[in-house]
Amino acid sequence: MKVAVIGCTHAGTAAIVNTAKLYPEAEITVYERNDNISFLSCGIALYVGGMVKDPHGLFYSSPEQLDQLGVTTKMRHEVIAVDTDSKRLTARNLETGEQFEDTFDKLIVTTGSWPIVPKFEGIELENILLSKNYNHSNTIIERAKQANHIVVVGAGYIGVELVEAFQLNGKQVTLIDAEERILSKYLDPEFTDKTEASLKEHGIKLALSQKVTKFEGSEGKVRKVVTTHGEYEADLVILCIGFRPNTDLLKGQVEMLENGAIVVDEYMRTSKQDVYAAGDSCSVFYNPTQKHAYIPLATNAVRMGTLVARNLIAPTVSYMGTQGTSGIKIYEDNIAATGLTEVSAKEAGIDADSVIITENYRPEFMPTFEPVTLKVVFEKESRRILGAQLMSKAELTQSINTISVCIQNNMKMEQLAFIDFFFQPHYNKPWNFLNTAGLEALPSVPSLETVH
Template sequence: MKIAVIGSTHAGTAAVTNMANLYPEADITVYERNDNVSFLSCGLALYVGGVVNDAEGLFYSSPEQLQKLGVTMKVQHDVKKIDPVRKTIAAINLITGEQIYDHYDKLVITTGSWPVTPPIEGIDLENILLAKNYHQANTIIERSQHAQKVTVVGAGYIGVELVEAFEKAGKEVTLIDGADRILNKYLDEEFTNIVEEELKTRNITLCMNETVKCFEGSEGHVNKVITNEGAYETDLVIMCVGFRPNTDLLRGKIDMLENGAIKVDEYMQTSDPSIYAAGDCCAVKYNPTGGHAYIPLATNAVRMGTLVARNLMEPTMKHVGTQGTSGLHIYDLNMASTGLTETSVKLTGMHVKSITIEDTHRPAFMPTSENVKLKVAIDPQTRCILGAQVISKADVTQSINTMSVCIQSGMTIDELAYTDFFFQPHFNQPWNFLNKAGLEAQSNEPVPVPQPLG
């Protein structure tokens, strides 16, 4: 059995490691255009901000480690063509320029995603950088040492994390986004308002509802960002406007969503029985809606990569789907979300009902306690939980992992009201705030009147 793998970050590394253990007789070859594997880009802002001093800690594997498992590693090789009919691959050695031709019995696509680069005038100026891989992180660190004014375009997770890192490094920071608020894909307005206020107290300039029209510069270096609302002087620009699936190699050859995300079944198999896919290049079953969704998260990637390995020879273990669960720490604020928000549900055509509670995470008799804001979205007909968000200065984010399980298992808000959670004054209250969300939902519903028998 000859297995070819294209790409080796999270999904690819998980797939290769497991395949090498499960199928020791297989001939496994990995094609990776970078000189490294398994870079944790979610730690990029921590590395840029100096919280993580040794970038080696952001790698959990290496080409050498995979080679020790008997895998043939072709790093710094860029695959140029895939022929699914002949089951062949054409690649180029990026060091020597040599053309490589190979064939496969099974092909695993784990090509990940790539930052969106809008066709903006001046985007090719020096010091306009992307934030995705290890080498880009090193370039950001190097260039930021000589920059005082830094502009981040894109107010998603990576953008906001970089804003915090640059502000802590003493930079004058501007954050620009075309949406009306930050983190709008993950949290509703009452949550993002709290984070925005925290950023403003740090003198970070927020430019929401603004679209970048062009970049201006002198001697080839950027020095100004022009939006539909104004002009902002800058020494450095980081583009964080989102990611797109890196799937051009297979466009028109297997089934994809409109954005290019590869559709896979519950066993990670594509519409071509010989091709499997996993990670940020894929769409995956999204449990709150039941349809396919593009949710590029490292957690999804490692699960999918592991499942590819287990299902490669025969369908063995189904993917249970995802809720898109994620968390973020910004300054003193801890926040997390799972499933649908009121903002994201507008794109689905569904209808949800929301319950919001505010509480303290510990009893009043404790010396200290922090406010907690929790919001839960439910289906008003079935009363099944479809989403949840939390924010607090206390780290209560693990509650969202609990809510993720609730969504996946189809739990109702009424069942949540009486779910067994422990009580210990150091950690929580006699009624856990998750219970209280369920009780609050019930308080707005009429209590059924028992009917007499007979």
């Protein structure tokens, strides 16, 4: 069996390693256009901020490790054409310019995503950077040494983590976003209001509800970011506007969402036989809405890549879908979310309700205790749990993983109220705060008058 893999970050590495172990007789060739593989891009802000001193720890595999598994690893090679009908591909060696063809029995597409870069006026100016891969992170660190005024465009996870890292390094930082709230895809206002206040307290300037219109500079370098509402001094700009699936190779050959994300079934199969896909190049089945969606996360990627290998010969283990569970630490606040927010549920046309509680996570007779704020979103009629968000100075984010399992299994609020959780004063109260949220949303009981 001849297996070709295009791209080798999270999903690609998982697919390759598992395919090599499961089918030792397979002839596996991976094409990667970068000079490194398996970089954990979610660690960029930690690296930029200096918390991670040795960047090699952000890699969990290498071409040498793949070679030891018998994989032919073609680094600095870009696949420029694929014919899924004839099962042929054309690749180019980026160092020599040589082009050649290869064939495959099975194709695994793990081409990932690439940052969205609008065609702003002045985009060609020096010191306007992206934040996606290892080379980007090294460039950001090097350029930031000479920068005083840094502007980050995009207030998603990467953008928010970067502004914190730059501020901790003593920079003057501005965060720009077209939305009226930071992290609006993941959190409702009850949580973003607190996080925005925390950023402002640390001296970070928030420029929200405004779009970048152009960059201005002198001597070829950026000096100013102009938006629909103002101008901001900048000698370094990081674009974190979002990501698009990198799937041009298969346009017109497999089913895709409108944004180009490849649609796969529960066994990671595309609409074309013997062509599989995983990771940021794909859509995922989003359990809260029961629809396909584009949710580029490393966790989705490693699961999907592993499942590709398991299902390469025949359907064996199905994908359970995702809740898009995620977490972030901003200064002292530990924050996590899963599933739909109340805002996104309503945008999806779901008649949703929610309950929000703030209580100390363990008994007040203990030497220390911290409040935790938890919001759970549920469908009004069915009472099915749709999502949850949590924030606390204490590290309680794993509780969101519990809610993720609840959503996965279509559980209702009254079931959350009475799930069996242990009690130990070091860790929680007799009613765990997850139970408390469920209790707050119990359905009403019949009155005596209606019974009689």
